[in-house]
Amino acid sequence: MASPDDLKFQEFEEATDLLSSNPGASTLSVSSPGAAASSGDVRVDLSDEEDNQEESSELLGGEKQTGGFWTFEYYQSFFNVDTMQVLDRIKGSVMPLPGRNFVKHHIRNNPDLYGPFWICVTLVFSVAISGDLFTFLNEMGDPGFHYRPQFNKVSIAAVTVFLYAWLVPLGVWGFLTWRQSVERHISGYTFLETVCVYGYSLFIYIPASILWTIPINWLEWLLIIIALVISGSVLVMTFWPAVRDDTRLTAFATMAVIVSLHALLAVGFKLYFFKTPTYTGSSHSGQQTSPATNHTTLAAEKVST
Amino acid sequence: MAEVEESSKPLFAGLSDISISEDIPVEGDISVPVGSQNSDNDFSTLDEPVKDTILRDLRAVGQKFVHVMYPKKSSALLRDWDLWGPLLLCVTLALMLQGGSADSEEDGRPQFAEVFVIIWFGSVIITLNSKLLGGTISFFQSLCVLGYCILPLTVAMIVCRIVLLGGSGLVSFVVRLIVVTASFSWSTFASTAFLADSQPPNRKALVVYPVFLFYFVIGWMILTFSPSH
Numbered sequence: 001m002a003s004p005d006d007l008k009f010q011e012f013e014e015a016t017d018l019l020s021s022n023p024g025a026s027t028l029s030v031s032s033p034g035a036a037a038s039s040g041d042v043r044v045d046l047s048d049e050e051d052n053q054e055e056s057s058e059l060l061g062g063e064k065q066t067g068g069f070w071t072f073e074y075y076q077s078f079f080n081v082d083t084m085q086v087l088d089r090i091k092g093s094v095m096p097l098p099g100r101n102f103v104k105h106h107i108r109n110n111p112d113l114y115g116p117f118w119i120c121v122t123l124v125f126s127v128a129i130s131g132d133l134f135t136f137l138n139e140m141g142d143p144g145f146h147y148r149p150q151f152n153k154v155s156i157a158a159v160t161v162f163l164y165a166w167l168v169p170l171g172v173w174g175f176l177t178w179r180q181s182v183e184r185h186i187s188g189y190t191f192l193e194t195v196c197v198y199g200y201s202l203f204i205y206i207p208a209s210i211l212w213t214i215p216i217n218w219l220e221w222l223l224i225i226i227a228l229v230i231s232g233s234v235l236v237m238t239f240w241p242a243v244r245d246d247t248r249l250t251a252f253a254t255m256a257v258i259v260s261l262h263a264l265l266a267v268g269f270k271l272y273f274f275k276t277p278t279y280t281g282s283s284h285s286g287q288q289t290s291p292a293t294n295h296t297t298l299a300a301e302k303v304s305t
Numbered sequence: 306m307a308e309v310e311e312s313s314k315p316l317f318a319g320l321s322d323i324s325i326s327e328d329i330p331v332e333g334d335i336s337v338p339v340g341s342q343n344s345d346n347d348f349s350t351l352d353e354p355v356k357d358t359i360l361r362d363l364r365a366v367g368q369k370f371v372h373v374m375y376p377k378k379s380s381a382l383l384r385d386w387d388l389w390g391p392l393l394l395c396v397t398l399a400l401m402l403q404g405g406s407a408d409s410e411e412d413g414r415p416q417f418a419e420v421f422v423i424i425w426f427g428s429v430i431i432t433l434n435s436k437l438l439g440g441t442i443s444f445f446q447s448l449c450v451l452g453y454c455i456l457p458l459t460v461a462m463i464v465c466r467i468v469l470l471g472g473s474g475l476v477s478f479v480v481r482l483i484v485v486t487a488s489f490s491w492s493t494f495a496s497t498a499f500l501a502d503s504q505p506p507n508r509k510a511l512v513v514y515p516v517f518l519f520y521f522v523i524g525w526m527i528l529t530f531s532p533s534h
Contacts, residue, residue: 072436079437083510114438118515125522132529 078113078192086115093200096234101241106200111192116199120165123202127161127209128154131273134213153273164265165202169194172258176242183246189238197238201231205266212274220274224266232259366390373453373495383446383499391452394459395424398523401462402530420526427519428452435504435512442503451516454496458520461488462527473531481528489524493517 068074092106131153173194189197208227212220235258243251350358366389399420432447440447465481497513504512 076437076439079434079439081511082507084507086511114434114511118434118518121515122518125518129525 075113078111080110081112081114085110086112089115089196089200090203093203093234094230096230096237098237101238111190111196113192113195116165116195116202119199119203119206120161123206123209124154124158124161126206127269127273128157130209130213134215134274137213138215157273160265160268161202164261165198166195168261169198172239172254175254176239179243179246179250189242197235201234201262204231205269208266209269209273212270220270224270228263228266232262235259235262362387362389366393369453370456373456383442383450386446386449388445388449388452391424391428391449391455394452394455395421398424398455398459398462398527401459401466402526423522423526424452424455427522431515431519434515435500438504438508438511440500440504440512442500447500450496450499451519454492454499454520455523457488457491457495458485458523458527461485461524462530465527465530469531485524485528489520492520496520 089106169191173189173191176189176194204227208223211223214220236255239258240251240255243254246254365385365387369387369390399417402420403417428448428451431451432442432444435442435447436444442450461484464484468477468480468484471477493513493516496516500512500516501509
């Protein structure tokens, strides 16, 4: 039986009772850990509870781009990351754990362009500068060698890295979207997420390129293999769930293409920028003969004069 | 008493009683006084001698140089930004990185255009980056700060060229390395002191890192400069 008393705001009284009993409780706080998962705030909490993260990722899914592509705010939505988020994503690309999909775990509906862009720029300069250092260290014992900075290599490195970091994700995304339209049960990624994965996976090459200046041949190839395994596994673990529902041939072919392109990039860097003295390939390496043969030619010249 | 009576009446009822009395002067002179020749000079600088104009701009540029060399939290760089200083520094640096021999056979040295493009394009990209991350600094203010903070690196370039006059052995390399490292960190520190306040607090490192990379690359170009024989 409904009485006039039942129509009172009983919930309101309960709330006021709660509030009066605990006056320190914050009702709309974004900083308390318990409320972080239930508030639709942009902040991503980095705890390890999988359920917690799934909940907040679904809520964050509503934060999409604003405005058309000709407004500044559209591009500003791609840079909506904090320092800790970027560092966390870099850490995830360096230490790929099996079962942790990079996109689902780290990007979580908030792909950014800051990471891929600045990692590519840093990679360009680190490869060019390390290549310069490598050439200098190799030729240090050569009295006939006059050091000059190979600055045009920066432009070549820039073109290569940026083409790789933008065209290959375009191809992979296009392929996955096409397969998604053909076979409905495949889940694809957005273009930005693909670019993000590729950009962050290139991060491991930066310390690798710095370590490539050590002129020990087997160490360099070992470093290439280690870097390839780490960044390749990030890519494989990201894209495998997207293609595993496809036919086995397509799935394996896709994985093979992704890994081989990545390997091609690493080996290409090594062979072009870190040429060992015995590898004479281009016009720059005209003076890059090994010290032993140079000593013999100098001795031969001395004898002949 | 009169006020109480008035408040009980409806509003604006007393307006009909008002008439403009004759002793309120409503006439006057509406002509704008023409300024004398002296007050004109405060607003337009067209009539001053050219020397004054150039000296005033040079003094402004020089004052900003002093602010860069002793970076305090002053807002002079941000308030009165100008791009003369960065242009001067960029051209000086690019000219000094040429080495003097125009048609040398080595194509490895950075060309004038490359240095120019790297400095200006790099500054534009860093400014765009900081604005996209939510910075409140304006476009040209940021360009101004980044350009002016190249001053320590230009000084280092001059020092390096003087050191290279004495030979290019290991000692000169170590001296040049120390000078370039010190000036590059000075540049980064100075520009961070000016730019950091306008960024959201949890993204400061994201904005400072490209500045660090920018000055690192310029420092690398200065350090690897070697004169032709």
